[in-house]
Amino acid sequence: MMTPTSSSPQPASPDIAANLQAVRHTIRDAARNAGRKAGSVELVAVSKFQPAASVEAALQAGQRLFGENRVQEAAAKFPALRQAWPDLQLHLIGSLQTNKAVEACRIADMIESLDRPALADALEKAAQKTGRLPDLLVQVNTGCEPQKSGVLLPEADAFIDMCQQRFGDRLQGLMAIPPAHEDPAPHFTCLAELGRRHGLDTLSMGMSxxxxxxxxxxxxLVRVGSAIFGARPPPTP
Known part of the structure; x- marks a missing residue:
């Protein structure tokens, strides 16, 4: 394993490790309370805007699955980390521009934000170019919020059907981000029902x-960032 570089913020590492342990315990307890099997929920550590040293601290604490919003940030941060931790898994969880599809196919293990036909087109072409297609989730805008990415709920069934026909088993499931100022539970239930209708088992929902x-x-899949890494640094321009 790679040891921390001299520039790594050593005091932060114990906090990240402790935070990860606390989140894992909460996941375990929530799954048990819901009558679910141990290990049925995976933690996606959302490392967007976090320095590589913080990701490294999480890796040293046993975390292997990470989520990034920006393709360019992930491409700068993760290749070197993969060399030291080959079992690292990277999910792209932010809105994906079509002109970033090729790089996304090169670096990601899963793209959680497939939400429009133009992106499906771009990913298909990128997969042909790179010889690689990550696993995919359809992002659903369960609250029909105009400012938010995701296929609108009334259009979701038709879009999911199209993606299943086009991508087959590479389409693993669904993702959603409920409206910030509403009870998230009905949105989670809605996404789960949508997944059942289409025979899709992977549901990425829930944040810190x-x-x-x-x-x-x-x-x-639950996407947890601030509860692990603390407050996010401001994004670079």
């Missing part, structure tokens, strides 16, 4: 503030 409720509704 609400992931126990997401687990109760059937989440198989």
């Amino acid at each position: 503030a609400d992931y126990p409720a997401a687990i109760a509704a059937g989440a198989t």
Whole structure:
């Protein structure tokens, strides 16, 4: 394993390790309370805007699955980390521009934000170019919020059908981000029902503030950032 570089913020490492342990315990307890099997929920550590040293601290604490919003940030941060931790898994969880599809296919293990036909087109072409297609989740805008990415709920069934026909088993499931100022539970239930209708088992839902409720509704992936890494640094321009 790679040892921390001299520039790594050593005092932060014990906090990240302790935070990870606390989040894992909460996941375990939430799954047990929901009558679910141990290990049925995976933690995606959201490392967007975090320095590589913080990701390294999480890796040293046993975390292997990470989520990034920006393709360019992930491409700068993760290749070197993969050399030291070959079992590292990277999910792209932010809105994906079509002109970033090729790089996304090169670096990601899963793209959680497939939400429009133009992106499906771009990913298909990128997969042909790179010889590689990551696993995919359809992002659903369960609150029909105009400012938010995701296929609108009334259009979701048709879009999911199209993606299943086009990508087959590479389409693993669904992702959603409920409206910030609403009870998230109905949105989680809605996404779970949508997944059942289409035979899709992977549900990425729940973040630092609400992931126990997401687990109760059937989440198989929870995306947790601030509860692990603390407040995010401001993004670079």
